[in-house]
Amino acid sequence: MGHVTEQVGKTLLFDLDGTLVDSFPGIRESFLHTLTVMDWEIPPEERINRVPGPPMEQTLQDLGMSPEMAQEGLQIYLAHYGEVGWDMSTEFSGMRELLIRLKEQGYRLCTATSKGERFAERALRKFHMFDLFDFMGAAQENGPRREKSAVIRHVIDHVDLTAGDPGLDRVLMIGDRSHDIEGAAQFGIDCVAVTWGYGTPEEWAHARHTVTDAHELERIIHEWT
Incomplete structure:
Protein backbone atom coordinates (compact mmCIF):
# COMPACT_ATOMS: atom_id res chain seq x y z
CA MET A 1 0.00 0.00 0.00
CA GLY A 2 2.99 2.33 0.46
CA HIS A 3 3.50 2.43 -3.31
CA VAL A 4 -0.12 3.52 -3.80
CA THR A 5 0.24 6.40 -1.38
CA GLU A 6 3.41 7.54 -3.10
CA GLN A 7 1.63 7.99 -6.42
CA VAL A 8 -1.36 10.00 -5.15
CA GLY A 9 -1.59 13.24 -7.13
CA LYS A 10 0.32 11.93 -10.13
CA THR A 11 -1.74 12.22 -13.30
CA LEU A 12 -1.13 10.31 -16.53
CA LEU A 13 -2.60 11.59 -19.80
CA PHE A 14 -2.97 8.87 -22.43
CA ASP A 15 -3.42 9.42 -26.12
CA LEU A 16 -5.78 6.85 -27.66
CA ASP A 17 -5.09 6.19 -31.36
CA GLY A 18 -1.57 4.84 -31.75
CA THR A 19 -1.01 4.54 -28.00
CA LEU A 20 -3.75 2.40 -26.48
CA VAL A 21 -5.48 1.23 -29.65
CA ASP A 22 -4.39 0.51 -33.21
CA SER A 23 -7.17 2.31 -35.05
CA SER A 89 -9.41 -1.30 -34.32
CA THR A 90 -7.38 -3.64 -32.11
CA GLU A 91 -5.81 -3.21 -28.67
CA PHE A 92 -2.05 -2.73 -28.41
CA SER A 93 -0.44 -5.58 -26.50
CA GLY A 94 -0.18 -5.12 -22.74
CA MET A 95 -1.79 -1.70 -22.50
CA ARG A 96 -5.01 -2.65 -20.71
CA GLU A 97 -3.06 -4.70 -18.19
CA LEU A 98 -0.73 -1.74 -17.65
CA LEU A 99 -3.67 0.59 -17.04
CA ILE A 100 -5.04 -1.82 -14.44
CA ARG A 101 -1.72 -1.91 -12.58
CA LEU A 102 -1.30 1.87 -12.70
CA LYS A 103 -4.84 2.35 -11.41
CA GLU A 104 -4.17 -0.04 -8.51
CA GLN A 105 -0.96 1.88 -7.72
CA GLY A 106 -2.87 5.12 -7.26
CA TYR A 107 -2.15 7.03 -10.46
CA ARG A 108 -4.91 9.24 -11.78
CA LEU A 109 -5.59 8.15 -15.37
CA CYS A 110 -7.06 10.43 -18.03
CA THR A 111 -7.27 10.29 -21.78
CA ALA A 112 -6.17 13.24 -23.92
CA THR A 113 -7.13 12.27 -27.45
CA SER A 114 -7.94 14.16 -30.63
CA LYS A 115 -10.52 11.47 -31.34
CA GLY A 116 -14.10 12.67 -31.00
CA GLU A 117 -15.82 11.99 -27.68
CA ARG A 118 -18.36 9.54 -29.11
CA PHE A 119 -15.78 7.40 -30.87
CA ALA A 120 -13.29 7.63 -28.03
CA GLU A 121 -15.84 6.23 -25.61
CA ARG A 122 -16.80 3.47 -28.06
CA ALA A 123 -13.18 2.40 -28.46
CA LEU A 124 -12.47 2.45 -24.73
CA ARG A 125 -15.59 0.44 -23.96
CA LYS A 126 -14.84 -2.06 -26.73
CA PHE A 127 -11.52 -2.91 -25.08
CA HIS A 128 -12.86 -2.67 -21.49
CA MET A 129 -10.70 0.37 -20.70
CA PHE A 130 -13.35 3.04 -20.16
CA ASP A 131 -13.91 2.37 -16.45
CA LEU A 132 -10.16 2.47 -15.76
CA PHE A 133 -10.01 6.21 -16.48
CA ASP A 134 -10.86 8.93 -13.98
CA PHE A 135 -11.61 11.35 -16.80
CA MET A 136 -12.02 11.01 -20.56
CA GLY A 137 -10.52 14.00 -22.34
CA ALA A 138 -11.39 13.96 -26.04
CA ALA A 139 -12.08 16.28 -28.94
CA GLN A 140 -15.51 17.58 -29.84
CA GLU A 141 -16.83 16.18 -33.10
CA ASN A 142 -18.81 19.38 -33.75
CA GLY A 143 -17.25 22.02 -31.55
CA PRO A 144 -14.16 24.17 -31.00
CA ARG A 145 -12.19 21.63 -28.93
CA ARG A 146 -10.27 19.92 -31.74
CA GLU A 147 -6.51 20.47 -31.31
CA LYS A 148 -4.53 18.36 -28.84
CA SER A 149 -3.58 21.40 -26.76
CA ALA A 150 -7.29 22.27 -26.37
CA VAL A 151 -8.01 18.71 -25.24
CA ILE A 152 -5.20 18.84 -22.67
CA ARG A 153 -6.52 22.17 -21.36
CA HIS A 154 -9.97 20.58 -21.10
CA VAL A 155 -8.51 17.78 -18.95
CA ILE A 156 -6.55 20.22 -16.78
CA ASP A 157 -9.67 22.30 -16.18
CA HIS A 158 -11.68 19.27 -15.08
CA VAL A 159 -9.27 17.45 -12.76
CA ASP A 160 -8.46 20.23 -10.30
CA LEU A 161 -5.30 21.42 -12.04
CA THR A 162 -4.49 24.91 -13.31
CA ALA A 163 -2.40 25.82 -16.35
CA GLY A 164 0.89 27.26 -15.06
CA ASP A 165 0.39 25.60 -11.66
CA PRO A 166 3.47 23.87 -10.22
CA GLY A 167 1.25 20.81 -9.81
CA LEU A 168 1.56 20.22 -13.56
CA ASP A 169 5.02 18.80 -12.92
CA ARG A 170 3.11 15.79 -11.59
CA VAL A 171 1.38 15.30 -14.96
CA LEU A 172 2.86 13.11 -17.69
CA MET A 173 1.61 12.74 -21.28
CA ILE A 174 1.94 9.42 -23.12
CA GLY A 175 1.48 9.51 -26.89
CA ASP A 176 2.91 8.60 -30.28
CA ARG A 177 2.82 11.77 -32.43
CA SER A 178 4.33 15.25 -32.44
CA HIS A 179 0.87 16.63 -31.60
CA ASP A 180 1.04 14.87 -28.23
CA ILE A 181 4.54 16.14 -27.51
CA GLU A 182 3.91 19.70 -28.66
CA GLY A 183 0.48 19.92 -27.05
CA ALA A 184 1.87 18.82 -23.68
CA ALA A 185 4.84 21.19 -24.00
CA GLN A 186 2.47 24.17 -24.19
CA PHE A 187 1.64 23.47 -20.55
CA GLY A 188 5.16 22.51 -19.43
CA ILE A 189 4.14 18.83 -19.30
CA ASP A 190 6.70 16.15 -20.17
CA CYS A 191 5.79 13.51 -22.74
CA VAL A 192 6.76 9.87 -23.24
CA ALA A 193 6.69 8.87 -26.92
CA VAL A 194 5.67 5.30 -27.73
CA THR A 195 7.16 3.78 -30.88
CA TRP A 196 4.38 1.28 -31.62
CA GLY A 197 2.07 4.03 -32.89
CA TYR A 198 2.14 6.22 -35.99
CA GLY A 199 4.92 8.72 -35.29
CA THR A 200 8.46 8.95 -36.62
CA PRO A 201 11.89 9.08 -34.94
CA GLU A 202 12.04 12.78 -35.84
CA GLU A 203 8.83 13.38 -33.87
CA TRP A 204 9.88 11.23 -30.91
CA ALA A 205 13.21 13.08 -30.62
CA HIS A 206 11.36 15.98 -28.97
CA ALA A 207 9.86 13.83 -26.19
CA ARG A 208 11.39 13.49 -22.73
CA HIS A 209 11.50 9.70 -23.10
CA THR A 210 10.92 7.17 -25.89
CA VAL A 211 9.73 3.62 -25.17
CA THR A 212 9.30 0.53 -27.34
CA ASP A 213 6.84 -1.59 -25.34
CA ALA A 214 4.41 -1.51 -22.42
CA HIS A 215 6.97 -2.86 -19.94
CA GLU A 216 9.45 -0.11 -20.77
CA LEU A 217 6.67 2.46 -20.46
CA GLU A 218 5.78 1.13 -17.02
CA ARG A 219 9.40 1.42 -15.90
CA ILE A 220 9.64 5.04 -17.10
CA ILE A 221 6.39 5.96 -15.33
CA HIS A 222 7.66 4.47 -12.06
CA GLU A 223 10.99 6.28 -12.38
CA TRP A 224 9.28 9.60 -13.19
CA THR A 225 9.29 12.07 -10.32
Missing part, protein backbone atom coordinates in the same frame (compact mmCIF):
# COMPACT_ATOMS: atom_id res chain seq x y z
CA PHE A 24 -5.29 2.89 -38.31
CA PRO A 25 -7.19 0.32 -40.44
CA GLY A 26 -10.51 2.05 -39.77
CA ILE A 27 -9.08 5.56 -40.07
CA ARG A 28 -7.47 4.62 -43.38
CA GLU A 29 -10.67 3.07 -44.71
CA SER A 30 -12.81 6.10 -43.80
CA PHE A 31 -10.18 8.57 -45.02
CA LEU A 32 -9.98 6.91 -48.46
CA HIS A 33 -13.79 6.73 -48.60
CA THR A 34 -13.95 10.48 -47.95
CA LEU A 35 -11.50 11.31 -50.73
CA THR A 36 -13.32 9.00 -53.16
CA VAL A 37 -16.71 10.58 -52.42
CA MET A 38 -15.21 14.05 -52.87
CA ASP A 39 -13.42 12.98 -56.08
CA TRP A 40 -10.10 14.05 -54.55
CA GLU A 41 -6.72 12.63 -55.54
CA ILE A 42 -5.54 9.78 -53.31
CA PRO A 43 -2.13 10.66 -51.80
CA PRO A 44 0.81 8.24 -51.62
CA GLU A 45 0.73 5.54 -48.94
CA GLU A 46 3.52 7.29 -47.02
CA ARG A 47 1.22 10.31 -46.58
CA ILE A 48 -1.76 8.13 -45.69
CA ASN A 49 0.32 6.56 -42.91
CA ARG A 50 0.57 9.99 -41.24
CA VAL A 51 -3.18 10.61 -41.16
CA PRO A 52 -3.77 9.34 -37.58
CA GLY A 53 -3.14 12.04 -34.99
CA PRO A 54 -4.17 15.52 -36.12
CA PRO A 55 -7.81 16.56 -36.58
CA MET A 56 -9.16 15.22 -39.88
CA GLU A 57 -10.12 18.66 -41.19
CA GLN A 58 -6.51 19.76 -40.71
CA THR A 59 -5.30 16.76 -42.72
CA LEU A 60 -7.78 17.53 -45.51
CA GLN A 61 -6.65 21.15 -45.65
CA ASP A 62 -3.04 19.97 -45.81
CA LEU A 63 -4.05 18.06 -48.97
CA GLY A 64 -5.21 21.33 -50.52
CA MET A 65 -8.88 21.54 -49.58
CA SER A 66 -10.41 24.85 -48.58
CA PRO A 67 -11.61 25.13 -44.95
CA GLU A 68 -15.19 24.76 -46.22
CA MET A 69 -14.39 21.64 -48.24
CA ALA A 70 -12.44 20.21 -45.30
CA GLN A 71 -15.49 20.62 -43.06
CA GLU A 72 -17.61 18.84 -45.67
CA GLY A 73 -15.01 16.08 -45.80
CA LEU A 74 -14.97 15.83 -42.02
CA GLN A 75 -18.70 15.09 -41.96
CA ILE A 76 -18.31 12.40 -44.65
CA TYR A 77 -15.43 10.90 -42.68
CA LEU A 78 -17.31 10.90 -39.36
CA ALA A 79 -20.39 9.27 -40.89
CA HIS A 80 -18.36 6.47 -42.47
CA TYR A 81 -16.14 6.01 -39.42
CA GLY A 82 -19.23 5.77 -37.22
CA GLU A 83 -20.68 3.02 -39.39
CA VAL A 84 -17.58 1.02 -40.30
CA GLY A 85 -14.19 2.40 -39.29
CA TRP A 86 -14.44 2.59 -35.51
CA ASP A 87 -14.88 -1.18 -35.14
CA MET A 88 -11.79 -2.07 -37.20
